[in-house]
Amino acid sequence: MLITSTISCAETQNKEYKVSTIVENLKYPWSIAFLPNNDMLVTERIGVLRVIREGKLLEKSVSGLPNIYVDGPAGLFDILLDPDFEKNKKLYISYSAGTKSNNFVSVMSATLQGLSLQHQKVIFTGSSRNTPHHHGARMTFLPDGTLLITAGDGFNFREQAQSLQSMLGKVLRINTDGSIPKDNPFVHQNNVRPEIYSYGHRNPQAILVSKTGEVWLHEHGPQGGDELNLLKSGHNYGWPAISYGIDYSGALISPFTEAKGMEQPVTYWIPSIAPAGMTEYQGDIFPQWQGNLFIAALAGKSVRRLSLDDNKVIAEETLLAERQQRIRDIRTSPDGYLYILTDSEQGQLLKLSPNL
Amino acid sequence: MLKTIMLFIFSTFLATLLVSIVSTQIILAEVQSFGLSISTEIRVNATIEDLLGLAPALYLLISIGFLVGFIIAKYAYQLIGGNRILWYVGVGITSFPITIHLIQYVMGLTPIASARTPLGLFLTTCCCIISAWLFAFLTSHSAAQPSYLGNNNEQ
Numbered sequence: 001m002l003i004t005s006t007i008s009c010a011e012t013q014n015k016e017y018k019v020s021t022i023v024e025n026l027k028y029p030w031s032i033a034f035l036p037n038n039d040m041l042v043t044e045r046i047g048v049l050r051v052i053r054e055g056k057l058l059e060k061s062v063s064g065l066p067n068i069y070v071d072g073p074a075g076l077f078d079i080l081l082d083p084d085f086e087k088n089k090k091l092y093i094s095y096s097a098g099t100k101s102n103n104f105v106s107v108m109s110a111t112l113q114g115l116s117l118q119h120q121k122v123i124f125t126g127s128s129r130n131t132p133h134h135h136g137a138r139m140t141f142l143p144d145g146t147l148l149i150t151a152g153d154g155f156n157f158r159e160q161a162q163s164l165q166s167m168l169g170k171v172l173r174i175n176t177d178g179s180i181p182k183d184n185p186f187v188h189q190n191n192v193r194p195e196i197y198s199y200g201h202r203n204p205q206a207i208l209v210s211k212t213g214e215v216w217l218h219e220h221g222p223q224g225g226d227e228l229n230l231l232k233s234g235h236n237y238g239w240p241a242i243s244y245g246i247d248y249s250g251a252l253i254s255p256f257t258e259a260k261g262m263e264q265p266v267t268y269w270i271p272s273i274a275p276a277g278m279t280e281y282q283g284d285i286f287p288q289w290q291g292n293l294f295i296a297a298l299a300g301k302s303v304r305r306l307s308l309d310d311n312k313v314i315a316e317e318t319l320l321a322e323r324q325q326r327i328r329d330i331r332t333s334p335d336g337y338l339y340i341l342t343d344s345e346q347g348q349l350l351k352l353s354p355n356l
Numbered sequence: 357m358l359k360t361i362m363l364f365i366f367s368t369f370l371a372t373l374l375v376s377i378v379s380t381q382i383i384l385a386e387v388q389s390f391g392l393s394i395s396t397e398i399r400v401n402a403t404i405e406d407l408l409g410l411a412p413a414l415y416l417l418i419s420i421g422f423l424v425g426f427i428i429a430k431y432a433y434q435l436i437g438g439n440r441i442l443w444y445v446g447v448g449i450t451s452f453p454i455t456i457h458l459i460q461y462v463m464g465l466t467p468i469a470s471a472r473t474p475l476g477l478f479l480t481t482c483c484c485i486i487s488a489w490l491f492a493f494l495t496s497h498s499a500a501q502p503s504y505l506g507n508n509n510e511q
Contacts, residue, residue, distance in 0.1 A: 071464070072464060100464075131464045131465050132464045133464060133465055155464075156460075156466050157472075158469070159386055159389075162390050240387075241387055241390040241391075241392055246409060247467075249410055249413045249414075249467045249468055249469070250406075250409035250410045250411075250412060250413050251379060251380075251383065251409060251410035251413075251468070251470075252380065252383060252402050252405050252406050253383070253469070254383075254392075255384070255387070255394070255398050255401065255402045256387070256392060
């Protein structure tokens with residue numbers, strides 16, 4: 001644990017919550033979306049989009065998904081509803097497309113009609129890589145309606161995270177029709193990918209816009225050095241020029257942890273917790289957790305609750321560690337409960353409610 | 357036999373040392389390409405750090421490659437003949453790239469970052485060639501003995 005000396009980290013002793021299992025037997029669930037009719041959509045990494053209705057997993061899955069490259073960590077990733085979903089039924093799906101030797105992050109828009117995706121359109125295709133690792137592939141909307149997409153460095157191509165000619169290791173910003181916003185930070189520079197919003201990322205697997213408008217992102221570090229970052233347009237987040245981690249081989253990645261012109265993380269974790277999903281709690285069910293960030297940890301096999309003050313982490317609490325489950329994602333439902341996906345071939349959807 | 361084992365350990369140790377040192381310089385060159393300057397002190401410290409951190413993993417990869425390769429080289433020389441040194445140099449040329457490609461094939465990634473570019477793979481392979489050649493050279497006297505080879509291919 002190497003956040004800052006002022007942060008406390010403790011396993012919950014007097015639990016303020018109880019955990020209930022809503023659905024089991026999800027195959028490597030990755031992301032969840034809450035529909036206005038109270039249904040939930042859950043992506044399974046193996047390339048299936050499931051529906052949970054009244055607490056039951058429907059046998060029939062949603063049809064109309066694109067061809068997905070499924071291999072290890074590659075497959076179907078995030079799902080995000082359009083801000084006007086109630087009117088237009090539009091949603092966005094990120095996935096790995098292509099082949100073993102040439103694959104890339106793609107984002108498709110579609111409308112949901114019953115259990116079928118219609119009007120599918122690929123609105124984003126990332127840079128090519130030849131590994132199934134480090135796709136990133138989380139999405140969120142900025143208040144102006146543009147879409148942010150995270151893209152990992154592809155593992156073997158980490159140096160490209162510093163190259164503005166590549167979309168690997170970046171956060172990209174596009175319009176929902178796939179066009180490039182005219183106010184993107186590098187849009188007027190030659191030989192630079194105009195989609196780039198920020199760069200120097202490794203494998204960012206969560207991004208959200210807080211109630212106060214800040215863009216929070218966390219990314220997997222190598223061995224150590226997982227980061228929580230406060231994202232700013234056009235900024236460089238350092239990977240792999242600076243890092244608090246070392247390579248899995250034990251090798252040095254960089255002798256530097258900081259450098260001029262490169263952003264420092266708000267906090268970082270050594271050893272790695274492998275952060276894979278995040279929500280900012282803004283519900284009414286747990287008033288004591290208002291504004292806290294909840295982070296799903298794969299290697300950490302827990303949920304981390306971060307209390308913030310002035311965009312600094314002042315305390316961290318570990319939740320659900322006793323369950324010893326890899327946690328893939330955590331989201332706040334519209335009615336204020338916390339829903340959690342566990343990462344397993346027999347993945348579960350868990351619900352946190354107050355322990356009354 | 358004991359001498360051969362000791363020379364095997366020595367050659368794999370040397371290869372590990374050389375590959376680790378070269379790997380560090382390749383990674384530092386990459387860091388420099390991002391506009392950061394590397395002082396001599398940082399370079400020396402980074403090299404030492406990698407000898408402690410990277411070398412154990414490297415030793416495992418190199419020694420497995422050399423062990424399999426040297427056994428193949430020994431019997432290939434006995435059965436096919438030719439220049440004994442070249443058989444071992446062939447192991448130096450092939451063992452590390454094959455190991456790296458096998459890992460890439462199985463795991464979908466290349467764990468040794470310095471070997472991800474053609475130049476990096478070439479330089480690290482050169483380190484293995486030197487070590488394999490040295491092993492062949494140092495064992496050439498004992499290998500030339502008929503009792504060791506079991507035939508007259510050395511003649």
